[in-house]
Amino acid sequence: xxxxxxxxxxxxxxxxxxxxxxxxxxxxxxxxxxxxxxxxxxxxxxxxxxxxxxxxxxxxxxxxxxxxxxxxxxxxxxxxxxxxxxxxxxxxxxxxxxxxxxxxxxxxxxxxxxxxxxxxxxxxxxxxxxxxxxxxxxxxxxxxxxxxxxxxxxxxxxxxxxxxxxxxxxxxxxxxxxxxxxxxxxxxxxxxxxxxxxxxxxxxxxxxxxxxxxxxxxxxxxxxxxxxxxxxxxxxxxxxxxxxxxxxx
Numbered sequence: 048x049x050x051x052x053x054x055x056x057x058x059x060x061x062x063x064x065x066x067x068x069x070x071x072x073x074x075x076x077x078x079x080x081x082x083x084x085x086x087x088x089x090x091x092x093x094x095x096x097x098x099x100x101x102x103x104x105x106x107x108x109x110x111x112x113x114x115x116x117x118x119x120x121x122x123x124x125x126x127x128x129x130x131x132x133x134x135x136x137x138x139x140x141x142x143x144x145x146x147x148x149x150x151x152x153x154x155x156x157x158x159x160x161x162x163x164x165x166x167x168x169x170x171x172x173x174x175x176x177x178x179x180x181x182x183x184x185x186x187x188x189x190x191x192x193x194x195x196x197x198x199x200x201x202x203x204x205x206x207x208x209x210x211x212x213x214x215x216x217x218x219x220x221x222x223x224x225x226x227x228x229x230x231x232x233x234x235x236x237x238x239x240x241x242x243x244x245x246x247x248x249x250x251x252x253x254x255x256x257x258x259x260x261x262x263x264x265x266x267x268x269x270x271x272x273x274x275x276x277x278x279x280x281x282x283x284x285x286x287x288x289x290x291x292x293x294x295x296x
Contacts, residue, residue: 123144217235
C-alpha cells in the first residue's frame with residue numbers, strides 16, 4: 048500500500064529580532080482539531096520552526112477525504128520566557144490575540160484582542176432509571192469561528208461515535224462494552240449530498256407531485272415526532288413553547 052501526502056498549508060512566524068524564522072513561538076493543536084485532522088486524513092508537523100499540515104492524496108493529487116466547509120482551530124504558545132523583553136505586546140493585558148484568515152485564506156489578518164468565554168455546564172438527567180450514560184459533546188463554536196464537532200450516542204450495550212462534523216456524511220465507529228468494535232466509512236461529500244435532494248425536488252415539480260415517493264411527508268412528520276419525544280424526555284423546551292412540548296402520542 049502506497050501512501051502519498053501533499054502540503055495543504057504551512058505557517059511560519061517572523062520577528063524583527065531574528066533574521067529568519069522565529070522559533071520562540073510553538074504551535075498548539077487542540078484535541079477537537081486533532082480529531083478533525085485524523086478524520087480528514089491530515090497530518091500536522093513542525094519542521095525547522097514551520098507548522099505544516101499535509102493531506103493524504105490519491106494518485107491524481109485529489110485529497111483522500113474532504114473537510115470542505117469545516118474550520119480548523121490552532122493555537123500559538125510562547126516557548127521563550129524572555130520573549131517580552133524584545134517584543135511589543137499585540138493584545139491587551141490579560142487577553143489573548145486572535146489571528147484569523149477569513150478575509151484572505153492565504154494570510155493571517157492583524158491580531159484582535161479577545162477573551163475566552165465559556166458558559167457553566169449543568170447536566171440534570173430527567174429519567175429515574177439508573178445507571179445513566181452521559182456524553183458531553185465538544186462545542187460547535189469557539190471564539191468567533193465554527194470548529195469541527197464530533198458526536199456520540201451511548202447506550203446500555205456500547206457507544207456509537209460519529210466523525211466530525213457529525214451532521215455530514217462520514218465515518219461511524221461502534222464500540223461495544225465487551226470490547227468488540229466495528230467501523231463504517233463512506234465518502235465525505237460534505238454538503239454535496241444536497242444536490243440529490245434538489246434533483247428529486249425538480250423531478251417532482253415537473254411531474255406535478257406535491258411530495259416525493261422516496262421521502263413522503265409522513266416520513267418527515269414521523270422524524271419530527273421522534274425529535275419532539277427526545278426533547279420532551281430531556282426537557283429541552285424552546286422559548287415559544289410556554290405550555291411545554293406536546294406528547295407525540
